[in-house]
Amino acid sequence: MAVSPAVLLSEWTKIRTVRSTAVTLIAAFVVTVGLSALICAVANSNFDSFADSSTPFDAASTSFAGMVLGQLAVIVFGVLVVGNEYSSGMIRVSLAAVPKRGTLLASKSLVVLGLVLVVGLLTSFVSFLLGQALLGSHSTTLGAPHVLRAVIGAALYMALLCLFSLGVTAMLHHQTLSLGILMPFFFLISPILSSVPKVKTVARYFPDQAGSRITSVYQPADAPYGPWAGLGICALWVVAALVGGWLVLRRRDA
Template sequence: MASFPAVLQSEWTKVRSVRSTVWTLAITFVVTLGVGALLSLLTNNNFDSFRGNSESPFDATGTSFSGILLGELAIIVFGVLAVGNEYSSGMIRVSLAAVPQRVTLLAGKAVVLGALALLVSLVTAFTTFFVGQSLLGTHSTTLSEPHVLRAVFGAALYLTMLCLFSAGVTAMLHNQTLALGVLVPFFFLLSPILSAVPKVKTLAHYFPDYAGSRMLLVYEQHGQPYGPWPGFLICLAWTCAALAGGALVLRKRDA
């Protein structure tokens, strides 16, 4: 029986030895920061045009996180590849031979992926925030303002949970191509469309991406179904359900 620290060490070695997983984390940082910085600069230079006659408070934090949508895509791909590479290469059989306790194996993966995703997401969130605020000039905000620090941490937690959710779905499907074929259309096509359809948008408001995006709100918007903390709990529930489903399938199915 492999000890859990040994499983963690093995999973860490797998992640850092696969170039594609390292690159997807780097892309998460670059695109989130780059797009956020560009839009913050454009907003500052064209503030009156962008704001128009809007009476709602300007969300400087949300502006700096304008690139998080592309960051979501990269972190989803990371979660899929980190689990799916073993299935596509057949190395999962070697892993299961070394660690017959399948739930322990998946738990080790989840801990390593979650820790790595959280670290990268924290660096990404705080760097993106500070760079964005520096480019917003007189329209910027600070971490000491109400709810801003919570929103920055919320951005990091959101990306982390998306990574783990994607890893759980990949463990259920046992195929990284199929997982990407399900997750990418769901998050970037189905969910936005359903959110705009009056008869079903209430259901779409409880999808993990919508719920997680509430965590980035500094100002609660009128007409929104819930705020940041319920959004966190809903997104967390989706993440736990995906990982539990992955563990169940891993126990029941052959590699």
Template sequence: MASPGAVLLSEWTKVRTVRSTVITLLVAFVVTVGLGAVICLVTNNQFKSMSESEKLTFDATSTSFSGVYLGQLALIVFAVLVVGNEYSSGMIRVTLAAVPQRTMLLLCKAAVVVGLVLPVALVTSFTTFFLGQALLGSHRTTLGADHVLRAVLGMAVYMTFIALLSLGVGFMLRKPVLSLGLLMPFFFLISPILSNVPKVKNVARYFPDVAGSQMVHVVTNSSIPYGPLAGFMICLAWVLATLAGGYVLLKRRDA
């Protein structure tokens, strides 16, 4: 029986030595920070042309985080490849032979994902915030303002949740192309579209990306019937559900 420490070290070594790990996490940082900066700059230049209601509900903090909804796609790729690469190459057979305890394997992979994504997410979150606020000029806020620090930390938590959710889907579907073919359209197309369709938007409000947006808002979004804490719990529920689904299928299926 492999010890938890040995399994964790093995999974850490496998993930950190793969070139895609550095590339995808770097892309997540660059895209999130870069796109957020562009949106803040444009918002500052066009602020005078905004309506009075838009000015009253303007959220400087969440505006700086606008780039995360594209940057998260790189995190999805990273997490899917953590497990998908092993299935694609057939190395999962070796892994399961060395670590027959499926629970330990899943938990160690999840721990490695958190260990890599959370520090990157924290750096990304604070960098995005400070750069975005600098570009917003007189419309900026500060880290010491009410609820701002909570929103900045919430951004990092949301990014980590997205990676864990994607890991769970990767375990369920096993094939990277299939996992990415589900997750990419869902976050990039399906969720934004359904959130604006009258008959289904009440359901779409509880999708993980919508709930995550509440975690980074300082100004209350009147169209969403819950706040940051509920958004955190909804995101956490999605993560636990996908990881549980991945565990059940990992337990029942052969490599």
């Protein structure tokens, strides 16, 4: 499926002219950086009670602690990019202008990927630098082993979650339904199941549990895969969601 510059430009125009999509990206940055800074400050002032003596203190991962909530804003952004068109009826105009539905979805996905990667990199680097400043003597540097991988990986992880949400919304054709499924799953179901002994082995392969491994410098001793393999598992979820979205979009009218 060919992706033309004109279609990419039209998708970029639609995204940047809708206020709600811009607000969600700003919220992702503010929440992630703000909450991460707060947790780093608390960790520094209460380090003895905060650190776990059984594992090394992961200063880099601590500076991304706010991503637990910030990723929800990124998920909302992915839903709104597709859902706004269905709720407003604009999808009919989009399909009339771009009859090749695979081209439409691919163009939308590429624009979203580029935009969220930029925001994600800005968020991860600012969170890291501010967090390390607040951690004081317990901080680390970008030159330390695996730290730069964690910082860049945090941005990649945010982008993948956004694309996954976009694909799910393309399958469901409804933003409220998509949010009703994705928000509880990532905010409640996945964290809870990952702590339940009998099911946590399966929960390790959920997109957020696998993808977030890339943001940690130190990996659990019993981890069944490494950080890049975890990101790869998350990417497979994204591919499945986008393919599913394409198949539904191809067979169903707006």
